[in-house]
Amino acid sequence: MRRVWYAALMVVAVVALPHAPAQAASTHELAQQFMCQCGCGLTLANCAHEVCGPRDQMLSQIRQFVATGKSPLQIRDAFIAQFGVAVLSAPPKSGFNLLAYWGPYAALGAGALVIAALAALWSRRPSAPPPVAEDPLTPEQRAVLTRELERFED
Amino acid sequence: MGEIGSLAITFAFVVSIYGLLAPLLGIALRRQDLVASARGAVFASLFLLSVASVALLSALLGRDFGNSYVASYSSAGLGFWYTVSAFWAGQAGSLLFWALLLAAFGSAVVWQHSGRRELLPYVIATLMGTLAFFTMLLVFISGPFERLAFPPADGAGLNPLLQNPGMFFHPPTQYIGYVAFTIPFAFAIAAMASRKLDDEWLRATRRWTLAAWLFLSLGVLFGMQWAYVELGWGGYWAWDPVENASLMPWLTATAFLHSAMIQEKRDMLKVWNLVLIILTFLLSIFGTFLTRSGVLSSVHSFALSSMGPLFFAFMGIIAVLSLGLLIVRLPSLRSTAELDSIVSRESSFLFNNLILVGAAFSVFLGTTFPLLSEAFRGVKISVGPPFFNQVNVPIGLSLLLLMGLCPLLAWRKASSANLKRNFLLPAAAAVLTAAALVLFGPKQPIAIAAFALSAFVTVAIGGDFHRGAMVRRSHGEAYPVALARMVARNHRRYGGYVVHIGIILLFAGMAGAAFSTQREAVLRRGETVSINQYTLRYEGASTYPTSTSLVTAATLSVFNSNKPIGVMNPQRNIHRGHEDQPMTEVAIRSTIWEDLYVILAGLGEDGTANFRVIINPLMMWMWAGGILLVAGTMIAFWPERGESLRNRARYLVEGAP
Secondary structure (H helix, E strand, C coil): CHHHHHHHHHHHHHHHCCCCCCCCCCHHHHHHCEECCCCCCCECCCCCCCCCHHHHHHHHHHHHHHHCCCCHHHHHHHHHHHHCHHHECCCCCCHHHHHHHHHHHHHHHHHHHHHHHHHHHHHHCCCCCCCCCCCCCCHHHHHHHHHHHHHHHC | CHHHHHHHHHHHHHHHHHHHHHHHHHHHCCCHHHHHHHHHHHHHHHHHHHHHHHHHHHHHHCCCCCEHHHHHHCCCCCCHHHHHHHHHCCHHHHHHHHHHHHHHHHHHHHHHCCCCCCCHHHHHHHHHHHHHHHHHHHHHHCCCCCECCCCCCCCCCCCHHHCCHHHHHHHHHHHHHHHHCHHHHHHHHHHHHHCCCCCHHHHHHHHHHHHHHHHHHHHHHHHHHHHHHHHCCCCCCCCCHHHHHHHHHHHHHHHHHHHHHHHHHHCCCHHHHHHHHHHHHHHHHHHHHHHHHCCCCCCCHHHCCCCHHHHHHHHHHHHHHHHHHHHHHHHHHCCCCCCCCCCCHHHHHHHHHHHHHHHHHHHHHHHHHHHHHHHHHCCCCCCCHHHHHHHHHHHHHHHHHHHHHHHHCCCCCCCHHHHHHHHHHHHHHHHHHHHHHHHHCCCCHHHHHHHHHHHHHHHHHHHHHHHHHHHHHCCCCCHHHHHHHHHHHCHHHHHHHHHHHHHHHHHHHHHHHHHCEEEEEEECCCCEEEECCEEEEEEEEEEEECCCEEEEEEEEEEEECCEEEEEECCEEEEECCCCCCCEEECEEEECCCEEEEEEEEEECCCCCEEEEEEEEECHHHHHHHHHHHHHHHHHHHCCCCCHHHHHHHHHHHHCCC
């Protein structure tokens, strides 16, 4: 068992190691980062319109930016200057937007605490009083039934 | 026919109002005749809405372009099945479809549960109250029988995006899922209103909940398949608001299906189950609201309208009434059982619920965050796939882990021997998978984690099947017989495991996207483009008319490691009446390991053709996962021999001192 855990730790360590620097972002990868301005509500990479002027224009701009050696950050700033922050397909991680990024985790953390507290409470609670009604089974029948059900449930 | 249809909807509205009030008055005045008449009102509403639906279908199939709805969503050249699908293509038709389904399900419930005298009046009132809302929209806001002063010679036709076989199945299954959740919700309300707070409402609606979940799953899967083959961007899930709206009730309903088991087995989580089903129903209405209101822009924005405030008001009323009732009943909802240990199957279910509801919350927050940002800060922002992937991937991986842990833990309390025995193989499988991917595959941490966890869950579930079969084999049964009989004796448990295997395949398919590659190429005739082991040679393009569109198809010869394997024909279609909206028809060549996906992005006047070629790994695993999910749900749905006897035996054992 211990060997398995060592191996697991090694794998985690290898996965967590910093990887080789990523290659320059492709047009498609950049297109994922910006919303199409045609109003479809999708990214440039996902816009479903067959003919879409805003998409084609923005993709062409991205290609030009890449060709002139602009970095993804510079391309991002250029688009924000042109269209506003709503052009980004993920809101900047700052201020009010942190609520969207961290809100779910905060809620999950709070939920986990509630579950832990409830589990502690329920574990300490005395068992329910035994039923008053007479057991319809003999002790032998009950033992067989309990065994069968346990095997069935396991 | 149109007048009859219109009249039938108006009567259905009146009847549903009666069906809402009569049972409540019947209880208040102790008049059984009023309750009985409310049952009749449910059947009457089904009859009236069936008449209206037949009227709309006959107007569509009869090409009655004097009807505004028919003129907007169909045309003379539209094929039979697409003409039928125009029934739910527009707002008024889909609302009528919703109402028809609700009346049909309501009638089935009233017929099936006529013996539940205490619950049924409240069930009817809840169902008919919901029906009154939808028929009100049909009567006052958006009716499918409005006449045009000057009927056109031909209709505008169906949106080309909807002219895909998947569209024939996606909306109906999605709607069946949404509407069917009204049944467990109505029983939950009835349980609270009638103070019958034991698990009768859960048992009465178990199969309804399962069926609703199955159809919602099918709706989501058909939607994914439609997006993949029709939208032509190479993916299947764009985190579009309407897609998200279908995912949220699916997540909370999945949590409900699991936590309901805890209530049935251990008499715990009564309040939580009520909260979950209320939430699921509200999210189902929210899904319909998002599709129909147009409050958020979406690929489904062919259904914009101004009925958002009404939906919002309806959801508000439902939330206040149901949660108010829940708060009033809280003192009677105390659980009697206790949790024996935090390391038990019960607690793993609790955490599974937490993750599922957390995922629903995360999707809800992301979907509505643009509205919140604008309302609170006056700043317009967008929330697209990069955001959702970033926030939801860790949550999805936690869910995957819990899916594997759950069958390994015993009910009540897992002993260390139990843990050691059950964990060793799954953990080893996870480590080996991760190691193999680290050594031989692309270094994508999230994908590696997803595949390792998938291996963990698969081996955990396989081990559980194996252990069960071995117990039976020790009684002299052959292994395959033992396996089959074991499944036959406990459909719920093993059906659930088959669903889990389906989910693993879906996860694996999604994780496969991390290894996707793509290329764009502008080719002249005879030129080639290569991607991974494939080479595609452009052979030329041809244009030809069909009954509904003008098709331009490119021909590409495909080679796998220089060996010819076939021809692919990506197309661009121009549908009649929608000349300004040319459509891409992608060409897909699927193998068990990957899809070769080719999009004809454009044709140049100089004879060149612009292609996007994508390799999507493990797509077939996703669709196979969907099939297993359906198969597993069907197994869990199927009644078991001696089910009631076993329930009784379990009750006796659990009630023992």
